[in-house]
Amino acid sequence: MAVMARAATTSDAFNAIAEPQRRDILGLLRAGEWPVTDLAQELGMSQPQASKHLRVLREVGLVRVRGVGRQRRYSLDAEGLRPVHEWIGGFEQFWNESFDRLNSYVQDLKHDRRNSQ
Amino acid sequence: MAVMARAATTSDAFNAIAEPQRRDILGLLRAGEWPVTDLAQELGMSQPQASKHLRVLREVGLVRVRGVGRQRRYSLDAEGLRPVHEWIGGFEQFWNESFDRLNSYVQDLKHDRRNSQ
DNA sequence: TTGACGCATGCCGTTATAGGAATACTATGG
DNA sequence: CCATAGTATTCCTATAACGGCATGCGTCAA
Structure with missing residues (x-):
């Protein structure tokens, strides 16, 4: 269906x-x-938009809320970013200098073999 | 408009x-x-779906294609993931053990001050 | 109690997705 | 030159995101 x-x-x-x-x-x-209003102003977005975005972030566990008087203070819950961090970490080898060196080393080898054939 | x-x-x-x-x-x-077909089969998706996803990935520069005979071989272009890697890296402190220790240290301080007042 | 402040929600309209099925290429082998 | 393997693209439909605007709701001050 869906x-x-x-x-x-x-x-x-x-x-x-x-x-x-x-x-x-x-x-x-x-x-x-x-607090929502300050955050919205700081980032140049409307208050409703900020609230909506914060709702999404709250639902996926990326932020926490705390009621203080009539305002709601949002804070980071970075634990929720861990899956992203770990996934992207699986590609780390592709940015490492050592990998780059290895890579160019391999390229050089290929190059040499081409030239010597 | 838009x-x-x-x-x-x-x-x-x-x-x-x-x-x-x-x-x-x-x-x-x-x-x-x-090659597309192998990739699709390996991941259990239809060939058209694989092609569509690969198109998206190609458009954002995350993969490269190379024509070999009548097949098209896709390869990773991890450079495009760098922005993600860097952004997420800005949160690394929140997973570091040292940060955790600092954090709990601060918590302890607060706790002590509460108790001594 | 009544305002007013701080936020959350509802509604509207436009855009674009992902999947399935069918179809349109395109290079290769015979 | 033609059949076919290997891909890409198109059409279709249901879903929902995002922004703006208006409004609902809880809390605090006078």
């Missing part, structure tokens, strides 16, 4: 951080707690 | 890797080149 469309933004961290503004929010939250 | 909807999957690496199957493809390509 004709799959794109996965929900709330389905996992990967989908949640696909949106640039949500990444901005997470980046800001590294500094500590932020 | 009433923004969700950003295109081809807009950047973040959006491209939001789809699980595309992550699977990239994971597989770490091992080397793959």
Whole structure:
């Protein structure tokens, strides 16, 4: 029945951080707690948009909320980013200098063999 | 004019890797080149789906193609994952053991101050 | 109690997805 | 030159994201 469309933004961290503004929010939250309005103003987005993005981030467990008076303070829950960190880590070898050296070494070998045949 | 909807999957690496199957493809390509049909079978997806996902990955520069006879061999271009790697790296401190220790140290301080007041 | 402040939610409209099935290439082998 | 293996593309449908705007709701101050 359910004709799959794109996965929900709330389905996992990967989908949640696909949106640039949500990444901005997470980046800001590294500094500590932020009430919604301040956060929205700091990032140049409307208050409703900020609330909506924060909702998504909350649903995937990337942020926490705490009520203080009439404001709600959001903070980072970086644990939720771990899956992304680990997945991307699986490609680390491709950026390592040592790998680059190995790679160019292999290229050189190929080059030499071509020239000597 | 353009009433923004969700950003295109081809807009950047973040959006491209939001789809699980595309992550699977990239994971597989770490091992080397793959022709479409083999890749599709290996990952249990239809050939058209594989082609479509590969198109997205190609458009954001995460894979390369090379024609060999009548087949097209796809290979990883991990350079395109760098932005993701760097962004997520900005949160690394939150998983470091040293940070955890610092964190609990701060918690202890707070705890002590509460108790001594 | 009544405002007002701080946020969350609802609704609307446009855009674009992912999957399935069918079809349109395209280079190769005979 | 033609049949075919190997891919890419098109059409279709259901789902939902995102932004703007308006509104609902809880909390605090006077």
